[in-house]
Amino acid sequence: RWGRQWEAGRGARRRRRGRPRRWPPPGGAGRRWEQKIKTLTPREAGYTFKLTDKVLLDVRPSNERQKAWVKGSTWVPVFDVDTSSDLNGLSKKAFNFMIGGWWSGSSTMSFNKNFVQQVEEKFSKDTDIILVCQKGLRSIAAAEQLYNGGFENLFWVQGGLEAAEEEDFEREGSQPFKLAGIGGVSEFFGWTDQQRAQAAKEGWGYRLLFTGRLVGAIVLADALFVGAQSIGPLLQQLQPH
Numbered sequence: 001r002w003g004r005q006w007e008a009g010r011g012a013r014r015r016r017r018g019r020p021r022r023w024p025p026p027g028g029a030g031r032r033w034e035q036k037i038k039t040l041t042p043r044e045a046g047y048t049f050k051l052t053d054k055v056l057l058d059v060r061p062s063n064e065r066q067k068a069w070v071k072g073s074t075w076v077p078v079f080d081v082d083t084s085s086d087l088n089g090l091s092k093k094a095f096n097f098m099i100g101g102w103w104s105g106s107s108t109m110s111f112n113k114n115f116v117q118q119v120e121e122k123f124s125k126d127t128d129i130i131l132v133c134q135k136g137l138r139s140i141a142a143a144e145q146l147y148n149g150g151f152e153n154l155f156w157v158q159g160g161l162e163a164a165e166e167e168d169f170e171r172e173g174s175q176p177f178k179l180a181g182i183g184g185v186s187e188f189f190g191w192t193d194q195q196r197a198q199a200a201k202e203g204w205g206y207r208l209l210f211t212g213r214l215v216g217a218i219v220l221a222d223a224l225f226v227g228a229q230s231i232g233p234l235l236q237q238l239q240p241h
Contacts, residue, residue: 037143038155042164045130045157049073049169054128054155057119059142060180063107064134067180068161068173073132076118078142082110106183115142116149128153134181136160162194 040048049056049070056073058065061080069075082089089108096108112118123129129151131139136159143154161169161177171177182192 034144036147036152036154039158040130040155042157042159042161042168045132045155046164046168048155049130052128054130055123056130056132057142058132059115059139060133060161061107061109063183064180066173067175068171068177070132070161071170071172074122076115076122077112078115078133078138078145079109079111082108084110116145119146119151120149125150126153127151128155130155130157132157132160134160135162 045056048054049072056070058069058073058075059078060075061077063081065075065077082092084090093108096106100106119129129146131142131146131154133139133142136157139156139160143156146154157164162181164177166176169177173180176198178194179198182194
């Protein structure tokens with residue numbers, strides 16, 4: 001009883017201060033665009049794209065798009081690989097490499113300031129647009145940008161292409177959809193979760209490829225170590241006495 005009275009008094013104090021019962025209020029105007037975006041699974045998106053006149057907008061960066069893409073899709077990146085060569089850009093790339101880019105292959109990205117304008121050049125604002133990226137995160141950012149720019153008929157692919165099966169979309173490119181977002185040393189040796197899942201489907205032939213790469217890297221490292229040890233005495237012999 002005392003607890004209920006305390007809660008009632010707390011609510012009264014809030015109202016006297018002019019605050020609502022919950023702060024911030026749920027479903028505020030700042031997040032209204034999220035309520036307007038319709039969610040599709042990759043399979044639903046694939047069927048919808050094939051059987052209707054809705055367009056599929058791929059918002060991934062170029063390094064992912066060039067590995068695999070949906071046939072007939074339109075590409076406008078919301079973020080793309082940073083190609084700047086000034087001091088600021090080079091320092092960002094060096095920092096990204098040191099914190100794990102060498103392992104994961106992740107690149108430094110820059111926001112496409114002309115994203116909405118580029119989409120407007122391709123589609124009218126009443127077009128039904130299905131937004132897709134690799135994991136479903138950048139397409140959310142793209143949806144917010146487009147909604148604020150006047151596009152309202154937007155669909156979001158939950159989980160992105162990484163959650164899609166190969167039969168969900170008609171693919172073009174050299175890699176499966178699930179492997180389009182990986183890179184670096186981890187990809188080279190087949191040590192990513194996506195490649196482990198792929199190996200479980202493909203069998204031993206797929207695994208032997210990466211085992212061969214690992215053995216080759218060990219042999220190369222051993223040869224370089226032996227060569228480094230041998231070059232010192234050789235240089236001493238070449239020096240004039």
